[in-house]
Amino acid sequence: MGEIGVADADGQVQGLGGAGGDEKILVSVRLRPLNEKESTRNDVSDWECINDDTVIYRNSLSVSERSMYPTAYKFDRVFGPGCSTRQVYGEGAKEVALSVVSGINSSVFAYGQTSSGKTYTMSGITEYTVADIYDYVEKHKEREFTLKFSAMEIYNESVRDLLSTDTTPLRLLDDPERGTVVERLTEETIRDWNHFKELLSVCEAQRQIGETSLNEASSRSHQILRLTIESSARELLGHYKSSTLASTVNFVDLAGSERASQSLSAGMRLKEGCHINRSLLTLGTVIRKLSKGRNGHIPFRDSKLTRILQSSLGGNARTAIICTMSPARSHVEQSRNTLLFASCAKEVTTNAQVNVVVSDKTLVKQLQRELTRLESELKNTRPDSVAPDSMAVLIEKDLQIEKLMKEVAELTQQLDLAQSQVENLLQSSEGDRASTPDQDHHYPKLRVRDSFRSDNSVSYSLISEDPPSLDLGARSFDASQCSDERSSRSSEATFIQFPEFEESFIPENLSPEDSIKTSNFVGNGIHEKKDAKERANQNFDGHWKEVQCVEVEEPTTKPYSNSKMSESRPCRFEESNRPSLDIKTDTLGLTMIVNEERADQELKSPPLKEQKELNGLHSTFIIPSPEKPSPWLLKESLSESRRFFIRSRSCRARLMNNSPNSHFEKVEDNESTPSIGFEKDFPGRPEGFQKKLPVLKYDLDVKEFIKKCLREFYEQLCC
Numbered sequence: 001m002g003e004i005g006v007a008d009a010d011g012q013v014q015g016l017g018g019a020g021g022d023e024k025i026l027v028s029v030r031l032r033p034l035n036e037k038e039s040t041r042n043d044v045s046d047w048e049c050i051n052d053d054t055v056i057y058r059n060s061l062s063v064s065e066r067s068m069y070p071t072a073y074k075f076d077r078v079f080g081p082g083c084s085t086r087q088v089y090g091e092g093a094k095e096v097a098l099s100v101v102s103g104i105n106s107s108v109f110a111y112g113q114t115s116s117g118k119t120y121t122m123s124g125i126t127e128y129t130v131a132d133i134y135d136y137v138e139k140h141k142e143r144e145f146t147l148k149f150s151a152m153e154i155y156n157e158s159v160r161d162l163l164s165t166d167t168t169p170l171r172l173l174d175d176p177e178r179g180t181v182v183e184r185l186t187e188e189t190i191r192d193w194n195h196f197k198e199l200l201s202v203c204e205a206q207r208q209i210g211e212t213s214l215n216e217a218s219s220r221s222h223q224i225l226r227l228t229i230e231s232s233a234r235e236l237l238g239h240y241k242s243s244t245l246a247s248t249v250n251f252v253d254l255a256g257s258e259r260a261s262q263s264l265s266a267g268m269r270l271k272e273g274c275h276i277n278r279s280l281l282t283l284g285t286v287i288r289k290l291s292k293g294r295n296g297h298i299p300f301r302d303s304k305l306t307r308i309l310q311s312s313l314g315g316n317a318r319t320a321i322i323c324t325m326s327p328a329r330s331h332v333e334q335s336r337n338t339l340l341f342a343s344c345a346k347e348v349t350t351n352a353q354v355n356v357v358v359s360d361k362t363l364v365k366q367l368q369r370e371l372t373r374l375e376s377e378l379k380n381t382r383p384d385s386v387a388p389d390s391m392a393v394l395i396e397k398d399l400q401i402e403k404l405m406k407e408v409a410e411l412t413q414q415l416d417l418a419q420s421q422v423e424n425l426l427q428s429s430e431g432d433r434a435s436t437p438d439q440d441h442h443y444p445k446l447r448v449r450d451s452f453r454s455d456n457s458v459s460y461s462l463i464s465e466d467p468p469s470l471d472l473g474a475r476s477f478d479a480s481q482c483s484d485e486r487s488s489r490s491s492e493a494t495f496i497q498f499p500e501f502e503e504s505f506i507p508e509n510l511s512p513e514d515s516i517k518t519s520n521f522v523g524n525g526i527h528e529k530k531d532a533k534e535r536a537n538q539n540f541d542g543h544w545k546e547v548q549c550v551e552v553e554e555p556t557t558k559p560y561s562n563s564k565m566s567e568s569r570p571c572r573f574e575e576s577n578r579p580s581l582d583i584k585t586d587t588l589g590l591t592m593i594v595n596e597e598r599a600d601q602e603l604k605s606p607p608l609k610e611q612k613e614l615n616g617l618h619s620t621f622i623i624p625s626p627e628k629p630s631p632w633l634l635k636e637s638l639s640e641s642r643r644f645f646i647r648s649r650s651c652r653a654r655l656m657n658n659s660p661n662s663h664f665e666k667v668e669d670n671e672s673t674p675s676i677g678f679e680k681d682f683p684g685r686p687e688g689f690q691k692k693l694p695v696l697k698y699d700l701d702v703k704e705f706i707k708k709c710l711r712e713f714y715e716q717l718c719c
């Protein structure tokens with residue numbers, strides 16, 4: 001058999017013999033008639049069953065006895081001397097005993113003093129029960145029953161197998177499911193009624209019986225006859241169609257308590273009596289404690305009797321106790337003790353359950369079904385019920401961090417490259433300037449506000465990766481000429497210095513997006529963050545729309561033989577051999593593409609517009625130096641100072657002082673003209689710029705900002 005389970009009794013099981021659950025032990029009292037010896041002694045009967053449940057002490061009690069002992073005892077059922085054993089069985093044990101056929105454990109006890117009729121009663125109850133079981137089996141052909149019988153006795157606190165000739169004491173084992181188990185206890189399957197009777201005879205023959213003064217065949221041991229019934233449905237119908245019910249009914253014939261003085265025991269009988277009384281005392285203690293509830297320690301293990309009967313006394317069993325007593329006055333004290341025991345037993349509650357035994361095959365099937373169900377639940381609930389756990393969040397965060405780190409690394413690399421380029425350019429520029437005589441300190445300082453910078457920021461320079469090619473038929477512009485020494489050394493020169501204005505005639509409606517392409521753009525130092533983009537967008541158009549031409553009146557002596565300037569259009573420079581194709585100038589890192597038509601349109605613009613543009617440039621982007629007046633503010637004095645802004649053929653703004661020989665540079669319109677790159681035009685690193693570069697911090701915010709600006713500028717400039 002497989003695992004033993006416990007289930008609540010359902011209707012089917014109840015129909016078989018009774019319901020389980022909490023219930024009190026069924027306690028009955030049986031008075032036997034006075035036996036021959038008692039009658040011989042003229043012993044009188046002081047006990048009488050006045051009704052079915054009450055027994056009274058008829059003899060008059062003294063005053064002291066009345067305060068100590070009650071005169072009436074009430075139980076579930078009392079049986080007088082005239083009641084038969086069948087009646088006792090039928091009314092005091094049958095219901096409990098037959099619960100075994102329903103899968104409920106049950107026990108029937110006989111408790112009383114020696115010679116009170118325990119063996120006499122229990123022998124009858126056992127046979128009646130087995131007979132009724134057989135009768136039940138005969139009436140329930142739909143189920144297949146198996147009856148197994150075992151018998152043991154506890155003699156002098158040793159367990160012995162009554163169905164075996166081996167007198168070796170049996171060990172008691174504790175099974176977590178079945179409770180106390182007697183090891184190697186013989187269990188015989190009852191074939192039929194006769195077989196059962198034979199087994200009973202074997203037990204009777206094996207049991208320790210001795211002669212005492214009170215009983216010629218006194219039982220000197222506690223006998224436990226155990227009948228186990230297993231049943232299963234022949235057809236797999238009903239709730240327990242695939243299960244087997246297994247339960248046990250115990251018929252317990254206890255050894256009788258005795259007084260050594262009364263039983264005249266001595267020697268072996270005295271020893272037997274001591275063990276009997278000790279185990280009965282433990283049984284009484286257990287019953288008394290159980291009657292007060294299950295709190296505290298219950299000394300089941302203090303004797304083998306209570307240990308074996310533990311489940312029957314307070315566990316998974318229905319229990320009926322029949323207390324036998326002699327009505328003789330001579331045994332009144334023993335009878336009171338029996339009634340006291342019965343009174344306590346009446347309060348004990350047991351909790352019987354239907355015992356379902358699952359076969360190994362059925363158990364495997366059940367486990368397989370349960371496994372399938374759990375797997376299905378797991379599959380169904382996983383997508384819905386499992387929320388993103390911490391691991392998923394961490395993985396996502398790690399991926400984000402990794403992505404950001406890559407971006408930061410790229411930006412850092414770009415910044416390093418740009419900074420290196422700037423350093424190279426600055427060194428080159430400084431080298432050129434160091435080799436150039438200080439001849440431009442008289443030039444008016446031209447300041448163009450850096451729209452990308454705040455007042456306290458490092459200049460935001462536009463540089464070209466390659467030296468700008470300025471020789472597209474245009475005159476070159478030497479940046480060193482348009483910046484005086486003081487301004488170039490000024491720590492406040494945090495502005496964009498346009499060394500060249502390759503294309504001044506940019507159509508007014510030409511947006512940077514369609515007119516400017518960048519070959520390289522590197523921000524050297526950025527301290528503006530959030531508003532940089534906005535200001536860049538706002539001012540970018542202004543730079544290239546309004547800073548179209550900065551010119552002053554034409555010098556008296558034209559320095560360019562191949563150029564002519566229009567007097568009526570002072571800002572105009574008409575070039576006969578102006579390139580017919582787009583003018584491409586890599587200036588400040590920006591390549592400006594203006595086609596010829598647009599340039600012509602611009603050239604044909606009315607002077608008023610140009611003046612307006614010039615004013616706009618003046619008011620917005622060209623800030624006169626506080627040290628020196630700007631040429632357009634001192635237009636009248638320009639002739640005197642001989643400072644001019646002239647326009648090259650490529651509309652390059654050119655700043656000239658009054659020393660044509662030293663400041664006018666004639667540039668031939670040929671391809672061989674050495675290009676004056678940014679490295680030459682760059683006036684030198686502003687002091688502020690030099691100071692602030694090292695403090696650039698590539699923290700995440702700056703890099704993110706740089707990345708953002710770069711990306712937007714690229715998108716705007718390249719589209």
Ligand SMILES: Nc1ncnc2c1ncn2[C@@H]1O[C@H](COP(=O)(O)OP(=O)(O)OP(=O)(O)O)[C@@H](O)[C@H]1O
Pocket residue numbers: 031032033035112113114115116117118119120121215217218219220254255256257324
């Ligand atoms: N109800 C009864 N009607 C008639 N005779 C009875 C009844 N009960 C017991 N007897 C008789 O009393 C005698 C003793 O009975 P029994 O052996 O059953 O007592 P006991 O309690 O088992 O004693 P012990 O504890 O010593 O074994 C027997 O001869 C038995 O026939």
